[in-house]
Amino acid sequence: MPQARPVAQRRLHLAPPFLLDDYTPRYLRLSSRDAARKRSLAHAHLRNCKLCPRQCGVNRHETTGMCLIGDKAKVNVIAPHFGEEPCIQGHNGSGAVFMSGCNLRCIFCQNYDISHQRNGMDLTPEELGEWFLKLQEVGNVHNINVVTPEHVAPQVALGVLHAAQLGLRVPIIYNTSSYDSLASLELMDGLVDIYLADFKVWESSTSKRLLKADDYAATAKESIKAMHQQVGDLCFTGDGIAKAGLLIRHLVMPGKEAEGAEIMKFLASEVSTDCFVNIMDQYHPDAHVGKKRRRRRASVSEEERKNPNLPEEGDGEVRYADLNRAVTSREVSLVREAAVEAGLWRFCDPPKHDGFAI
Numbered sequence: 001m002p003q004a005r006p007v008a009q010r011r012l013h014l015a016p017p018f019l020l021d022d023y024t025p026r027y028l029r030l031s032s033r034d035a036a037r038k039r040s041l042a043h044a045h046l047r048n049c050k051l052c053p054r055q056c057g058v059n060r061h062e063t064t065g066m067c068l069i070g071d072k073a074k075v076n077v078i079a080p081h082f083g084e085e086p087c088i089q090g091h092n093g094s095g096a097v098f099m100s101g102c103n104l105r106c107i108f109c110q111n112y113d114i115s116h117q118r119n120g121m122d123l124t125p126e127e128l129g130e131w132f133l134k135l136q137e138v139g140n141v142h143n144i145n146v147v148t149p150e151h152v153a154p155q156v157a158l159g160v161l162h163a164a165q166l167g168l169r170v171p172i173i174y175n176t177s178s179y180d181s182l183a184s185l186e187l188m189d190g191l192v193d194i195y196l197a198d199f200k201v202w203e204s205s206t207s208k209r210l211l212k213a214d215d216y217a218a219t220a221k222e223s224i225k226a227m228h229q230q231v232g233d234l235c236f237t238g239d240g241i242a243k244a245g246l247l248i249r250h251l252v253m254p255g256k257e258a259e260g261a262e263i264m265k266f267l268a269s270e271v272s273t274d275c276f277v278n279i280m281d282q283y284h285p286d287a288h289v290g291k292k293r294r295r296r297r298a299s300v301s302e303e304e305r306k307n308p309n310l311p312e313e314g315d316g317e318v319r320y321a322d323l324n325r326a327v328t329s330r331e332v333s334l335v336r337e338a339a340v341e342a343g344l345w346r347f348c349d350p351p352k353h354d355g356f357a358i
């Protein structure tokens with residue numbers, strides 16, 4: 001008897017629904033009427049700013065709200081960036097535009113010098129759009145990646161519309177902490193191709209203490225659902241570069257693995273089991289974490305001051321001591337196991353074949 005021939009198996013590593021033949025950014029598909037509507041909506045937000053849950057209601061042309069940024073975006077760094085997920089940075093880099101300022105006050109901020117110090121140059125929306133074009137033309141980047149855009153969404157929207165007229169044709173990434181208002185995400189609908197969204201912590205007591213926003217998780221849940229409704233699950237073209245969809249980042253925090261597990265359950269049950277997730281292990285103490293607790297002058301009496309052994313100001317215990325360490329591999333594994341158990345399967349893992357980690 002002749003032996004049965006083995007059946008050839010295709011190993012695409014991609015479910016076909018997530019593979020695109022080609023991609024045209026959403027802002028190039030807007031009608032001129034919709035583009036005009038976006039422009040007027042962006043200006044309206046600047047006149048009465050309720051872009052994020054802080055709901056300051058200020059006229060950004062005249063003053064600033066809690067984010068401390070007015071009507072011009074303050075930009076810290078503009079450059080091709082190679083610190084993103086392989087499917088975002090590709091071979092040529094992601095066109096990163098790091099915005100200064102933030103509407104959160106994370107005490108562990110991993111971008112502290114940019115987000116909390118407000119260094120950088122002020123750019124009009126038109127100048128911002130011209131930089132987007134330079135990144136495409138000179139940097140040959142795969143996308144424009146606006147980092148921490150929540151408090152400058154109108155400026156970004158106007159910049160994208162201006163750049164589209166100048167010849168921009170790469171996807172726009174909205175790289176957010178997910179502390180956006182639904183009105184702000186409505187403005188970005190049709191302009192953003194990829195939402196690269198953090199989901200940081202789950203408990204409101206934790207977000208109150210560490211992010212200075214007790215409504216963070218409630219806001220992030222609604223924001224992420226709205227983002228997914230706009231762009232769906234993450235899709236790639238055949239070169240392994242992500243072109244559209246939602247990519248969730250979760251930075252595992254020391255001792256907070258149970259909150260990470262809740263976030264994974266939420267993503268699987270209320271967003272999509274096909275959600276592409278990057279569970280990150282690179283947390284390091286930064287910003288206020290691990291800094292010496294300052295001794296209050298008022299608490300030191302005149303008599304105490306005469307004591308030569310009185311500790312200098314700044315001596316004493318460190319702040320946020322519970323977060324003053326790296327995460328353990330066990331903590332990271334627990335979040336990953338919870339994600340798999342919840343039904344998630346698309347993770348940002350190192351490639352198991354010769355291509356990108358898609």
Ligand code: SF4
Pocket residue numbers: 049050051052053054055056057058064065066067068069103150151152
């Ligand atoms: S973006 Fe800034 S001004 Fe506007 S509501 Fe948020 S914190 Fe306030």
